[in-house]
Amino acid sequence: MDIVQERRLLTEIPGPRSRELQRRKLASVSAGVGVGLPAYITRAGGGVLVDVDGNQLIDFGSGIAVTTVGNAAPRVVERVQRQAAELTHTCFMVTPYEGYLEVCEALAELTPGDHAKRSALFNSGAEAVENAVKIARAATGRQAVVAFEHGYHGRTNLTMALTAKSMPYKAGFGPFSPEIYRAPMAYPLRWPGGAQACAEEAFEAFAGTVRTQVGADRVAAVVVEPIQGEGGFIVPPAGWLRRVADFCREHGIVLIADEIQTGFCRTGDWFACDHDGVVPDLITTAKGMAGGLPLAAVTGRAEIMDAVHAGGLGGTYGGNPVACAAALGAIETMRTENLCARAREIETLFRHRLEKLRHRYGAIAEIRGRGAMLAMELTAGAGDLTPNPGATAAINASCHRQGLVTLTAGTFGNVFRFLPPLTAPDHLLQEGLDLIEQAFQEHLG
Template identity: 60%
Template sequence: MAQPTQRRLVQTPIPGPRSAKMQADRDGAVARGFGTVLPIFVDHASGGIIVDVDGNQLIDFAAGIAVTSVGASHPDVVRRVTEQAERFTHTCFMVTEYEGFVDVAKALNRLTPGDHEKRTALYTTGAEAVENAVKIARSATGRNAVVVLDHAYHGRTLMTMTMTAKNVPYKEGFGPFAPEVYRAPMAYAYRWPGDPDRCAEEALARLAELVESQIGAHNVAAIVAEPIQGEGGFVVPAEGFLPGVQEFARKHGIVFVADEVQTGFGRTGDLFASEHEGLVPDIVCTAKALAGGMPLSAVTGRAELMDAVDPGGLGGTYAGNPVACAAALGAIEAIERDGLVEKAQQIEAVALPRLQALAADVPAVGEARGRGAMLAIEFIEPGTKDPAPELAKQVAAHCHAEGVLVLVCGTFGNVIRLLPPLVIEPELLDDGLTVLEQGVRELA
C-alpha cells in the first residue's frame, strides 16, 4: 500500500459519511462501555498521519495513547512481525520457549535505569504489568499494603482499578475494590493548597505520615508512582518529590515501583522518565511504546525481587507473545538507531514554548506542562483555578473537525494532552500546533 503524504487533508466533515455508516454498524455490535474519542474508522496510517475511510488525513497527536511512538506501521516493526508470523504465532512461553522472549527481556534489563542485576517478566497489557509488579513486591517482602498517589491511573483490572484515582468512568459501579490500597497526595504544584515552592517537601511529609502512622511502614509492600502522571492530567511531580519517595521507600524496605507504561521508551525526552531525576526504581513497568503497536508489557526489576516468586507464580497464556516480542525488538531498534529520545527533546523545544505562550496570553489556560513529547495544557475558569472541562471538550472538538487528533484527560477532564509520534515531521507538528492554538484563542 502506498504510504500517505505527511500532511493534513480534510475532504469531508469529520467524521465523514463512510465512518458514520460504520459507526452505526459498530453501535449494534460492540458493547456500549467502549467509549470513543473520535468516531472515525481508520483505513491506514503512517508516521504522524492517520487516513480514515473517507480519505481524510488527520495529524496524529495521540499515537494510540503513546503506543506508536516510532510511528504507525514502522518498517522495522512490520518486517519483524511478518517474519515471526510466518514462523509461528504462538506456543505459550510457559509451554515451549522461544528466543524472542529472552531477547526482549535482555534488552529491558540493559535499558532500564540502574546497573544492578535484573530480571524481566513479559505480559500483554500495562495493567497486567502493574498488577504483577504488586504481586512480586508482596511475594518478596511478605507484606500486603500498596501505596499510590492522587490523580494516578494504573489500569482497569480489579487491582489496578483500585489503584487508579478517578472514579468516572474507571471505577463507577465496579466495586467493591481490592483491599490494602492506600492513597497519598501527589506533588501537583499547580493545584497544591499551600505554597507551590514547598509542594515536594509537604507532599513527601504527608506520604510519610500516612505510611508510618496510619498503615505501618512494616506493612507496606510497594509504593507505585508514575514519573509523570498520564490519565490524571500529565502532572509533572514537583522536583525532588519522587527522589524523596524513593529514599523513604528504601529506608523502610518498601519496593519502589515506577509505572512507566505511558512515559517509557523516549516519550519524555529520556529513555525512561525516571532518569530525569536520577531515579533507579526497584521495579519498572512498561507497555504501550514497547512494541510499536503490538500488545506487550513488561515488569523489570532487581533480580532478588523478581526471583522471589516460585516457578508458575508468574505468566499468562499470551504473556510475551512471539509476534509482539518481534515487534518490540523492531521498535527498540528504531528508537536507538534513529535517535528518537533526542527527537522527543526536539518536539518539546518546539511545542512547549508555544503552549506556554498560550498560558501567558489566554486567561483560560492555567498551565502548560510536560516533558519531551508528553505535553499538556490545563483549562480553568478565568480568574480562578476551577477546572473548565467543557472548554477542553470544545477545543478538542475544534481540533478534530480541522483534522488534528488530540485527547482530553485529567481528573477533572480539563486537560488536553499531546502525544505525537516521536518521528513526526516538523511541518506536521507545526501545522497541528497552529490548529490547536487557533482553537484555544477562538473558544477561550
C-alpha cells in the same frame, strides 16, 4: 513511508463511511466501549492517520502513547512479518523461544540501574502493574500497597483500586481489592501550600500517610508514575521522587515505577526516572515498547523478581513471539533514530507555541510535561484554578472537526495531553498547533 505527511479533509469529520461504521459499532459493540473521535482509520504512518473517507488526520495522540515510533514503522513491520511467517504462538511457559529472551535482555540493559535484573512479559499495562504488586508482596511478605491521588494504573480489579479517578474507570465496578492506600500527590499547580512548598510538604504528607494510616512495616510497595498520565501529566517537583525512593529503601518497601506511558523515549530519556536519577526496584512498561502490538513487562532487581515461586507468573499470551518481534523492531528504531533526542526537539517546538498561547489566554493555567509528553491545564481564568472541562471539551471537538486528533485527560477533565509520534515531521506538528490556536480563538476569543 508512502503516506504524504499532510492534513487533507475531503469530507466533514467524521465522514459518511465512518458514520456508517459507527452505526455498525453501536449495533454490535458494547456501549461501555467509548470512542473519542469516530473517524475509522484504514492506514497510518508518521504523524498522519487516513480514515475510510480518505481524510488525512494529524495525530497528536499516538494511540495514547503507543505508536511512539510511528504507525507501521518499517523495522517493526519487517520483524513482525518475518516472525508471523515462522510461528505466531507456542506459549512461552510450554515451549519457549528466543524472542522473549531478547526482549528481557534489552529491558535489563535499558531500564535504570546497573544491578542484576530479571523480567517477565505480559499483555497490557494493567497486567504488568498487577503482577508487579504480586511480586512485591511475595518478596516482602507484606500486603499493603500505597498509590497516589490522580494516579491511573489500569482497569483490572486491583489496578482500579490503585487508580484514583472514579468516572469512568471505577464507578459501579466495586468492591475493589483491599489493602490499597492513597497518599497526596505532589501537584505543584494545585498544592495548598503553593508550588514552592510542594516538594517538601507533599513528601511529608506521603510519609505521614504511610506511618499513620498503614505502618511502614506493613507496606509491600509504593506504586508511582514519575509523571502522571491520565491524571493530567502532573510533573512532581524536583527532588520529590528521590525522597520517596529513599523512604522506601529505608523501610524495606518495594518502589514500583509505573512507566507505561512515560517509558521508551517519550519524555526525552529512555525512562522518566532517568531524569530524576531514581532507580526503582521494579518498573512496569507497555504502550510504546512494541510499536502498536500488545506487550508489557515487569523488570526489576533479580532478588525481588526471583522471590516468586515457579509458575507464579505468566499467562497464555504473555510475551507472544510476534509482539516480541515488534518490540525488538521498535527498540532498534528508537536507538537508530535517536528518538530520545527527537522527543526533546518536539518539546522545544511545542513549548514555544504553547507558552505563547498561555500568555494570550488566562484560561491556560499551566504548560507542563517533558519531552513529547506535554499538557496544558484549562481553568476558569487568570488567578482562578476552578477546572474548566466545558471549554476543554469544546476546543477538543473543534480540533477533531478540523482533522486534528487530540486527547483530554485529568481528574477534572480539563487537561489537553499531547503525545505525537516521535516520527512526525515538524511541519505537521506546526500545522497541528495552528489548529489548536484556531480552536482557542473560536471558543475563548
